[in-house]
Amino acid sequence: DIQMTQSPSSLSASVGDRVTITCQASQDISNYLNWYQQKPGKAPKLLIYDASNLETGVPSRFSGSGSGTDFTFTISSLQPEDIATYYCQQYDNLPPLFTFGPGTKVDIK
Amino acid sequence: EVQLVQSGAEVKKPGESLKISCKGSGYSFTSYWIGWVRQMPGKGLEWMGIIYPGDSDTRYSPSFQGQVTISADKSISTAYLQWSSLKASDTAMYYCARGGTLLWFGDDWFDPWGQGTLVTVSS
Numbered sequence: 001d002i003q004m005t006q007s008p009s010s011l012s013a014s015v016g017d018r019v020t021i022t023c024q025a026s027q028d029i030s031n032y033l034n035w036y037q038q039k040p041g042k043a044p045k046l047l048i049y050d051a052s053n054l055e056t057g058v059p060s061r062f063s064g065s066g067s068g069t070d071f072t073f074t075i076s077s078l079q080p081e082d083i084a085t086y087y088c089q090q091y092d093n094l095p096p097l098f099t100f101g102p103g104t105k106v107d108i109k
Numbered sequence: 110e111v112q113l114v115q116s117g118a119e120v121k122k123p124g125e126s127l128k129i130s131c132k133g134s135g136y137s138f139t140s141y142w143i144g145w146v147r148q149m150p151g152k153g154l155e156w157m158g159i160i161y162p163g164d165s166d167t168r169y170s171p172s173f174q175g176q177v178t179i180s181a182d183k184s185i186s187t188a189y190l191q192w193s194s195l196k197a198s199d200t201a202m203y204y205c206a207r208g209g210t211l212l213w214f215g216d217d218w219f220d221p222w223g224q225g226t227l228v229t230v231s232s
Contacts, residue, residue, distance in 0.1 A: 030214070032214045032215060032217060034217070034218040034219075036154075036219075038154075043204055043222040043223065043224055043225050044146075044154065044204070044206075044219075044222055045220075045221075045222065046218055046219065046220035046221075049218045049220075050215060055220065085153075087153065087154055089154075089218070089219075090217075091214060091217030093212075093213065093214065095168065095171075096159070096168045096212050097156070097170065097171075098144065098156035098159075098170075098217070098219075099156065100146075100153060100154040100155070100156065101153075102153050103153045103154075
């Protein structure tokens, strides 16, 4: 099975800061990596699919990059409404298996 | 608007059975996979399984195989997650989420998600 790691597990930043989260896969997953945002008490929401594609309606301050085993999620200018936990997710086909990273909790300093 | 609406919170005793639901609307329910995801209190997201309502093809995470049953009734655009004998460790929030039209790379994200069903198992 493919293992996913995320770092950091939590971070605290100021409004307007650039925030970067990394996700690493235990083997090459091409660009098949998705990112979700989960605000406290809410369901997760898809932000980025296929590593770098912004879901419709998602603010452009969110972006993703990477391929292979190393991926990056960036918030270019942190806003108060971005307080949430962010998860990466990948899919493996043999057998079908969806795996989420452990999550990164983002707070305002 | 594509929407998944889940059934309400449940409080059960250990050993009881339970079936929670997820009703889809705003799209062709039979053409997209529906996944179930567990989130234990204060913890991360765990994929449990996925079903294709068109033909009820179902796949389970090895961690949940034999522990739960996923089903769907396409006539009422509803997917289900059920337990035959609940344990205290089943206490969690359960989300359904729409997958892709294929179970394949590049069609492998979940969007949108239901609002979640909180299941509490306590004696």
